[in-house]
Amino acid sequence: MKTKERRELLLNILNKSANPIKGDELANTLNVSRQVIVQDIALIRATGVDIIATPQGYIIYNSKTAIKTIECKNHSNRDEFYNELRTIVDLGGEVKNVIVKHPIYGEIKVDLDIASNRDIDEFMKKSSNDEFKQLSILTKESHLHTIEAKNEEILDEIISSLLDKNILVNNSKK
Known part of the structure; x- marks a missing residue:
């Protein structure tokens, strides 16, 4: 899987989840290291997506609350x-x-x-x-x-x- 495809899939997974997802779980799902997930999250955030890191994992902030x-x-x-x-x-x-x-x-x-x-x-x-x-x-x-x-x-x-x-x-x- 190419880098761009992986980041799109990562964003899609986070968008569909109502609950935080641990970095290790994302890494296993996408078959990459935890560090790659951290880097991808940082790059996705740089595009303006409000991803929050919580003790329970990553989640996209939903302002419709x-x-x-x-x-x-x-x-x-x-x-x-x-x-x-x-x-x-x-x-x-x-x-x-x-x-x-x-x-x-x-x-x-x-x-x-x-x-x-x-x-x-x-x-x-x-x-x-x-x-x-x-x-x-x-x-x-x-x-x-x-x-x-x-x-x-x-x-x-x-x-x-x-x-x-x-x-x-x-x-x-x-």
Whole structure:
């Protein structure tokens, strides 16, 4: 397969996928090394295609979704943290990132890309290590998440549920 054909096929595979695809999986599918995939992704990005690298793999950013940044209360325990993530994911949302505002360093943002219960379980397992500290400990009261859903109705349902559960900082319904 020629280079141009491989890149077109790679782009086609990513366009058809609703979920991130690991670089190793793409490499196996296209019968090339992982490094070739990394180079191809960089060249495809250079043409203006918005390919995002997540911990779960590569995905093309779809701007046909509803996105909102929400301010959540900091958690006093792991169950509250788990409940926050489950509320968003169970209603069809994705937790894109966590953002904290530090008084000295400014805004600190980390991509999470949590879109399924499996993602939550993996994240909670990684974060169960005694050495793990949530970014939200850097602030006293709150942290931000960018959440994404297929449409505004789903996003509104997520926000309403988070308000009902007293997870959001602004506890007044619109």
